[in-house]
Amino acid sequence: xxxxxxxxxxxxxxxxxxxxxxxxxxxxxxxxxxxxxxxxxxxxxxxxxxxxxxxxxxxxxxxxxxxxxxxxxxxxxxxxxxxxxxxxxxxxxxxxxxxxxxxxxxxxxxxxxxxxxxxxxxxxxxxxxxxxxxxxxxxxxxxxxxxxxxxx
Amino acid sequence: xxxxxxxxxxxxxxxxxxxxxxxxxxxxxxxxxxxxxxxxxxxxxxxxxxxxxxxxxxxxxxxxxxxxxxxxxxxxxxxxxxxxxxxxxxxxxxxxxxxxxxxxxxxxxxxxxxxxxxxxxxxxxxxxxxxxxxxxxxxxxxxxxxxxxxxx
DNA sequence: TTTTCCATGTAACTCGTTACATGATTTC
DNA sequence: GAAATCATGTAACGAGTTACATGGAAAA
Numbered sequence: 001x002x003x004x005x006x007x008x009x010x011x012x013x014x015x016x017x018x019x020x021x022x023x024x025x026x027x028x029x030x031x032x033x034x035x036x037x038x039x040x041x042x043x044x045x046x047x048x049x050x051x052x053x054x055x056x057x058x059x060x061x062x063x064x065x066x067x068x069x070x071x072x073x074x075x076x077x078x079x080x081x082x083x084x085x086x087x088x089x090x091x092x093x094x095x096x097x098x099x100x101x102x103x104x105x106x107x108x109x110x111x112x113x114x115x116x117x118x119x120x121x122x123x124x125x126x127x128x129x130x131x132x133x134x135x136x137x138x139x140x141x142x143x144x145x146x147x148x149x150x151x152x
Numbered sequence: 153x154x155x156x157x158x159x160x161x162x163x164x165x166x167x168x169x170x171x172x173x174x175x176x177x178x179x180x181x182x183x184x185x186x187x188x189x190x191x192x193x194x195x196x197x198x199x200x201x202x203x204x205x206x207x208x209x210x211x212x213x214x215x216x217x218x219x220x221x222x223x224x225x226x227x228x229x230x231x232x233x234x235x236x237x238x239x240x241x242x243x244x245x246x247x248x249x250x251x252x253x254x255x256x257x258x259x260x261x262x263x264x265x266x267x268x269x270x271x272x273x274x275x276x277x278x279x280x281x282x283x284x285x286x287x288x289x290x291x292x293x294x295x296x297x298x299x300x301x302x303x304x
Numbered sequence: 305t306t307t308t309c310c311a312t313g314t315a316a317c318t319c320g321t322t323a324c325a326t327g328a329t330t331t332c
Numbered sequence: 333g334a335a336a337t338c339a340t341g342t343a344a345c346g347a348g349t350t351a352c353a354t355g356g357a358a359a360a
Contacts, residue, residue: 019231068240068243069252072234073252075260076234078230079171080169080283082224082226087275101225103226127238127241127298131294139287142283146279
């Protein structure tokens with residue numbers, strides 16, 4: 001694929017699972033090219049802007065296989081910036097705290113709704129999306145529980 | 153508090169909720185001092201190394217109040233590097249995939265066990281810890297479900 | 305004809321991390 | 333006497349983001 005195509009593919013349906021920007025995509029492709037993981041091939045079709053088609057080198061294939069196994073077998077700890085707020089939740093009036101959390105709940109629900117509306121993806125990609133959806137659903141549950149326990 | 157004391161407090165029981173290092177803690181304190189959020193007060197007790205006691209300025213108090221409300225009301229999207237692996241899970245033999253995921257499961261279970269062993273914290277801090285624990289428990293459930301569905 | 309799409313980048317910057325440095329004091 | 337604890341930093345680096353730049357073609 002060429003860069004634009006790759007980015008487009010990711011953007012289209014995987015936007016809920018990543019915050020990759022176009023600039024970063026090109027930046028990463030350049031990195032991989034510099035590292036010898038991929039090679040660029042110029043290509044032009046008609047009057048369209050020239051593209052760079054990327055192809056995996058044996059070195060890149062090797063790196064891919066290793067990285068894949070590493071990511072699959074590792075648990076990466078997750079830290080939530082929102083938890084910092086929770087730690088000091090008891091320093092503001094309870095009513096105000098509840099209103100703020102309601103706002104958070106709305107944003108969370110919107111994110112969940114959006115991901116549930118994304119079309120089905122082929123193969124393993126569906127696992128990633130489903131994981132994200134499942135995570136958001138759990139977050140919503142948890143937040144509702146917190147709000148309920150604060151409302152008493 | 154002084155820097156070492158602050159870091160120690162966070163490290164002691166909140167290590168499951170953050171990856172703050174000592175260097176970063178001092179770095180952030182310096183930032184806040186530069187921004188006028190806190191002021192340093194030298195202090196020395198006996199032969200012990202000199203300390204810097206930090207005190208919030210009105211400017212810092214204001215920033216704190218605003219940041220707290222922002223963090224409480226916002227939903228920050230979370231992206232999981234592990235999901236990248238899932239997306240390509242179907243490109244390796246199923247048996248090997250299962251073994252890798254089992255390894256991930258073990259690490260996840262260990263993290264959960266560790267956090268469940270941490271002592272209870274005062275006030276809102278408990279919310280943060282409980283959220284992290286709840287998140288890990290859900291991750292474990294989800295992973296077990298994935299493993300089961302792949303085993304069929 | 306104006307907007308969006310196709311297609312690519314780069315320079316400057318930010319935020320934080322890593323590795324390293326210091327030195328006294330208390331505990332083993 | 334060695335190791336851990338107390339207490340503080342800094343210099344160099346790195347990974348990625350932001351803002352900006354370009355320019356033709358197709359769609360509205």
